[in-house]
Amino acid sequence: MASIKDLTEFVIQADIEKVKETTAALLAAGEDPLKIINEGLIPGINEVGERFKEGNLFVPEMMMSAQAMKAGVDLAKEKIEGADIPNAGTIVIGTVAGDLHDIGKNLVSMMLDSSGFNVVDLGVDVPADKFIAAVKEHKPSIVGLSALLTTTMPAMKEVIDALKESNLRDQVKVVIGGAPVSQAYADEIGADGYAPDAALAVELCKKIA
Amino acid sequence: MEYASKHGDGIAFRTLTLQQLKDIHSASCRILDEVGVIVHHDEAADLLKRGGAYIDSNGRTHVPEAMIKQALHSAPSRITLYNRLGEPAIWMEKSNVHFGAGSDTLVYLDPFTGERRDWTTEEVANAIRVVDALPQLDFVMSMGLLSDVDKRMINRIQYALMLKNSVKPQVVIAEDAPTVADITEMAAAAVGGREKLKNMPHFVLYCEPTSPLQLPFESVDKLLYAAENKIPVNFACGAVEGASTPVTVAGAVAQANAEALCGLVLHQLKNPGAPFLYGFGGSPLDMRTMVACYAVPEVLLLQGCVCDLSRFYSLPSWGYAGCSSSKDFDEQAIAEATMFTVMGALQGCNLMHDVFYIESGRTGSLELLVLMDEVISRARHILKGVNTTPEYLAVDAVKRVGPGGNYLGDAHTAKHFREKWQPTLSDFSTYSSWEAAGAKSMRERIRERLRSIMQEHKPVPLAPEVEEKIDAVIKQAKDRLGI
Numbered sequence: 001m002a003s004i005k006d007l008t009e010f011v012i013q014a015d016i017e018k019v020k021e022t023t024a025a026l027l028a029a030g031e032d033p034l035k036i037i038n039e040g041l042i043p044g045i046n047e048v049g050e051r052f053k054e055g056n057l058f059v060p061e062m063m064m065s066a067q068a069m070k071a072g073v074d075l076a077k078e079k080i081e082g083a084d085i086p087n088a089g090t091i092v093i094g095t096v097a098g099d100l101h102d103i104g105k106n107l108v109s110m111m112l113d114s115s116g117f118n119v120v121d122l123g124v125d126v127p128a129d130k131f132i133a134a135v136k137e138h139k140p141s142i143v144g145l146s147a148l149l150t151t152t153m154p155a156m157k158e159v160i161d162a163l164k165e166s167n168l169r170d171q172v173k174v175v176i177g178g179a180p181v182s183q184a185y186a187d188e189i190g191a192d193g194y195a196p197d198a199a200l201a202v203e204l205c206k207k208i209a
Numbered sequence: 210m211e212y213a214s215k216h217g218d219g220i221a222f223r224t225l226t227l228q229q230l231k232d233i234h235s236a237s238c239r240i241l242d243e244v245g246v247i248v249h250h251d252e253a254a255d256l257l258k259r260g261g262a263y264i265d266s267n268g269r270t271h272v273p274e275a276m277i278k279q280a281l282h283s284a285p286s287r288i289t290l291y292n293r294l295g296e297p298a299i300w301m302e303k304s305n306v307h308f309g310a311g312s313d314t315l316v317y318l319d320p321f322t323g324e325r326r327d328w329t330t331e332e333v334a335n336a337i338r339v340v341d342a343l344p345q346l347d348f349v350m351s352m353g354l355l356s357d358v359d360k361r362m363i364n365r366i367q368y369a370l371m372l373k374n375s376v377k378p379q380v381v382i383a384e385d386a387p388t389v390a391d392i393t394e395m396a397a398a399a400v401g402g403r404e405k406l407k408n409m410p411h412f413v414l415y416c417e418p419t420s421p422l423q424l425p426f427e428s429v430d431k432l433l434y435a436a437e438n439k440i441p442v443n444f445a446c447g448a449v450e451g452a453s454t455p456v457t458v459a460g461a462v463a464q465a466n467a468e469a470l471c472g473l474v475l476h477q478l479k480n481p482g483a484p485f486l487y488g489f490g491g492s493p494l495d496m497r498t499m500v501a502c503y504a505v506p507e508v509l510l511l512q513g514c515v516c517d518l519s520r521f522y523s524l525p526s527w528g529y530a531g532c533s534s535s536k537d538f539d540e541q542a543i544a545e546a547t548m549f550t551v552m553g554a555l556q557g558c559n560l561m562h563d564v565f566y567i568e569s570g571r572t573g574s575l576e577l578l579v580l581m582d583e584v585i586s587r588a589r590h591i592l593k594g595v596n597t598t599p600e601y602l603a604v605d606a607v608k609r610v611g612p613g614g615n616y617l618g619d620a621h622t623a624k625h626f627r628e629k630w631q632p633t634l635s636d637f638s639t640y641s642s643w644e645a646a647g648a649k650s651m652r653e654r655i656r657e658r659l660r661s662i663m664q665e666h667k668p669v670p671l672a673p674e675v676e677e678k679i680d681a682v683i684k685q686a687k688d689r690l691g692i
Contacts, residue, residue, distance in 0.1 A: 058496035060451070100249070100425045103452045107499055150360055151384050179571070180315060180354075198499040 001025055004040040007072065011044025012051075014064035016071050023072040033076035041072045045114065059111070059198075066114035087118045089209035092134045092172075093144035094122030096155035101148035104178060107198040108144065115202050117209075128155070128162035135168050141209045144201070145191075147178040156181075157189040173208045177201055212521045214304035214557025217594030222555040224513025230521045233514065236463035237470060238274045245269030246422045246471050250429035256478045277470050280477035286523040288441050288484045290348070290378040291409040293399050294669065298378055299347055301441075301486065301525035304516075304557025306592070308530055308550070308585050309348035310340045311563035312367075312382045312415070314573035317353055318538065320659050325572065328353030334370050335663055339575055341375035342666040345585035346578075348378045348413075350562060353573055359692045362683070368392045369679050372399045376669045379412040380562055386430040389414060391686050393438060398678035399671060407439045413486060413560070414442040418468040420453035424475075432472060436479035443486040443527045444472025448511070449501045450493035458491075458507050462514045465489040473524075486560065487519045488527025492534075492569055503534040503569040504545035509552045516556040528553060531564030531581040538574040538652075542567050546577055547584050554588035579655045583634045590630040601625075634658065 002010075002022040010018040019041075026036055048065040051057040091112055095105050102124045113119045120138045122130060131143060143163070145156045156176050163169040175193040176186050186194035193208055195201035212230055213223035225233070248254040248270050258264055260279075263271045287302030299307050317328045317336075336352040351367035358366050364383045371379050372395060383389045396411050397403045414435045416428045428444070435442035446465035448454040454461040469489055476485050491511045492501035502508075512528045519526035530553040535541035546564070553561045563570065564585075565578035599605075606621035616622045634654050636643055643649075649657075671679070 055497060059494075059499060060456075060496055100419045100423060103420075103449055107452065111499075149384070150354060150363070154360070 001029065004031070004036060007036065007040030008044040008047065011041055011065055011069045011072070012047055014061060014068045016064075016068045019068045019072045020075060023075045027075065027079055033079040036076045037073055041069045041076070042116070045069045045116070049115065059107075062114055063110055066110075088116040088206065089142065090118040090120065090138055090140040091142040091144055091205060091209075092120045092122065092131065092138055092140040093146070094126035094131065094134075095124040095146045095148075096152055096159060097125055097127045098155055099147050099149050099152035100124045101146070101178075104148065104198070105144075105146035108146070108177065108195075108201045111198050111202050112205060115206070117205065128159045131159050132162050132166050132168065135163070135166075135172060140172060142205055143172045143174050144205075145174065145176045147176075147181060150180045153178075153180060153185065156191070160190055175201070175204055175208070212517045214516060214520070214555065216304055216555075216557065216592040218596050220555070220592055220594040222513075222557070223517055224510060224556070225517045227521075230517060233459065233463055233466060233518065234521070236459075237467040238277065240422070240464060240467040241272040241277070241471055242274065243271070244422060245271040246418075246424055246468070248424045248429065249426045250424065250433075253424065253429045253433065253475055257475060260474070260478045272471055272474055276474050280470070280474040281522055281524070283477045283481040284473060284485045284524060285482060286525070288410070288486065288525050290413065290441070291400070291411055292378055293372065293376040293411060293671075295400060295405075295409060299560070301559035303520070305559055306554050306557060306589070307347040307560050308553075308564050308581075309346055309377075309380060309560070309562050310336075310350045310352060310578060311532065311566045311570065311573065312350040312352065312380070313354045314352065314566065314571060315354055316568070316572040318567070318572050318574045318576075320538075320575045320656055327356035328573075329357050330355055330366065330370065333367065334374050336573065336575060337371055337374040338666055338668055339578065339659065339662050341377055341668045342662045343579065343582040345582045345589070346377070346564065348380055348560070348562075349375045350380050351382060352565075359687075359690075361690050362687060362692060364388045365391050365395075365683055365686050368395055369683055372396070372679060373671060373676065374668050378410075380415055380560070381412045382415050383431060385427045386434040389431050389434050389440070391682050393440065394682045395679045398675050398682070410439065410441050410484065412440070414440050416442055416444050416472070418444060418446050418472065420446050420448060420468060421464060422468065424471070429475065432476055433479050436476045436483040439480070439483050441484040441486055442476065443488055444469050444476070445527055446489040448489060448491040448493075450491055450507065451496065452494050452501075454491075456493070458510050458514070461491055462511055462518075465491075466518060485524065486527045487522060487524035488515050488558075488560075490515075490529050500534075501569060503529075503532050503563075503566065504549045505534070509549060512553060512558060513556050516558050519559070520557075526557075526559045528556075528558035528561050529563045530554075530558070530561035531577070531584070532566035532570070533577070534567075534569040536568050536572070538567060538576040542574065542577055543580065546581055550581060550584050551588050551591075554585070554592055575659055576652065576655050579658050580634065580651070583632060586633065587630060 109121045173192040176191045183194045193204045195204045215221045290299035292298040333353045340346045340349045397406045419425045446468045448461045450461045454464045491508045530550045531546045533542040533545035564581045567574045
């Protein structure tokens with residue numbers, strides 16, 4: 001039978017079927033689900049992250065590995081009662097009101113997800129009150145705001161203002177991104193961080209979470 | 210060969226075979242039929258439904274091929290654009306090529322100091338005047354995003370600057386239909402009235418779907434306004450291959466074509482016969498950095514598909530040239546921009562924009578613009594092809610000069626040498642005379658040219674009463690928006 005170590009290799013190879021098969025077999029044999037996650041699945045995605053940093057592996061491959069890992073985690077989770085599943089932090093993310101563009105935001109979501117964050121993606125054209133409701137519900141450490149249009153950039157400030165009015169601003173870090181957005185704009189509207197691309201967005205979130 | 214581009218005396222170029230064109234068309238029809246699009250605009254959804262589209266329980270609009278055929282039948286195969294003086298200036302049809310600058314770059318790369326900074330109104334006005342002065346640039350766009358005006362007024366003020374600083378036709382970006390209405394008002398004032406503008410268009414409106422397969426409210430609103438007012442308009446997906454479209458060239462083309470055709474269907478339902486410009490572009494995601502890259506080889510192939518499809522459909526074509534993903538006006542920028550320009554010319558793209566874009570559209574380089582003016586001139590010369598009539602085969606001249614002679618003193622040389630391509634920037638002198646003249650690099654010569662244009666070029670001015678009308682449109686818009 002394949003071992004926990006093999007599971008790590010299957011995550012790296014992004015072989016969803018083998019990850020599922022092996023996880024199921026290990027669980028059936030009575031292996032501790034948390035051990036399967038922490039010693040089998042997560043080391044796989046960590047290794048993938050390392051290889052990406054070294055330039056030996058590309059984002060689509062990382063995404064496929066993340067899907068393989070998640071397939072295993074989902075199976076293991078069913079056997080965990082009450083215990084908290086480890087994650088890197090919760091982030092509420094969305095494209096601000098008036099803006100339908102979600103490619104950049106989705107990339108950031110997917111990469112955060114692949115890096116172990118619990119991502120609550122509110123989608124596109126998200127009004128400020130929806131962000132507030134999500135912060136209240138999910139208690140994230142980070143709120144991520146995206147805009148592609150210069151005309152919708154002011155809606156980012158509206159979310160920050162709404163967080164202040166709801167006395168939630170101190171509880172979350174706000175990070176922003178999108179083609180026309182800059183560090184200068186982040187400073188102007190009082191955001192806690194800005195990242196020019198999805199990979200750096202993940203770095204940023206890891207740093208401030 | 211009806212789909213290939215044919216130039217001058219025989220230069221021909223094609224990217225796809227006829228069978229490949231049919232396969233792409235079929236794939237696009239399947240996407241519109243089997244997958245459908247989401248239309249965020251009630252009137253548009255209603256128009257499509259009444260035209261024969263099916264709206265499913267998930268709110269997706271499925272467009273049958275018969276509607277596409279109908280739209281292709283009613284859309285004109287050619288468009289003439291007129292300059293501000295009312296003269297025909299751009300003929301979008303067949304394999305005619307035209308070039309222009311780009312819009313809304315975020316960063317101005319100062320050509321004299323190398324400094325990167327936000328664009329001011331004065332810098333945008335200057336940049337438009339440079340485009341006006343360069344003979345190979347056929348149309349103007351807004352160049353840079355104005356950092357010194359209220360965000361809601363940017364598109365309107367950019368348009369006023371285009372009218373005031375150039376006579377050339379424009380391609381216009383506008384955030385919504387009310388902005389297009391104000392731009393139309395300004396254009397009408399400049400060319401002599403709404404009716405004249407409607408029949409002798411001075412600008413093209415640039416509209417985009419939000420890929421994959423969404424028709425956002427503002428874009429559709431503008432598209433319908435353009436149809437109604439016979440403003441030439443495109444519906445051009447900016448594909449980010451691997452994110453907003455499939456990663457393969459054929460997949461990106463199939464989806465972007467579906468989106469463009471869907472725009473065309475809607476446009477022709479609103480006003481059959483209104484002018485539509487077919488095309489789209491791509492900037493594939495670099496899978497290491499997640500940056501969308503301009504001017505990579507796949508994008509040039511994609512544009513070849515666009516141009517072949519446009520002729521297959523008998524629609525005028527829209528595309529790109531002279532742009533780069535490089536951060537500076539450097540060797541990468543020149544390699545990419547030159548390649549795109551030459552390929553675009555060979556592909557026979559009717560209206561190519563973004564000449565002067567670097568950093569994949571975030572930064573504008575006037576130095577690249579000036580250099581591309583000469584590259585376009587070289588490319589246009591190639592498109593003339595080779596004349597093989599007896600006068601040009603020159604057997605008589607060969608007889609006259611004979612073995613061991615010299616053509617320099619022959620009448621045939623004197624008669625035809627002026628037809629040869631002449632540089633405006635490139636230097637063909639000897640090393641010693643080049644050195645004696647200051648050993649100026651191409652970059653220095655480009656800057657000198659820029660300086661002299663900026664100091665000396667005076668665009669044909671608007672009549673004072675027209676300027677007043679344009680300023681009044683701007684003022685009314687400010688009042689309306691409470692600025």
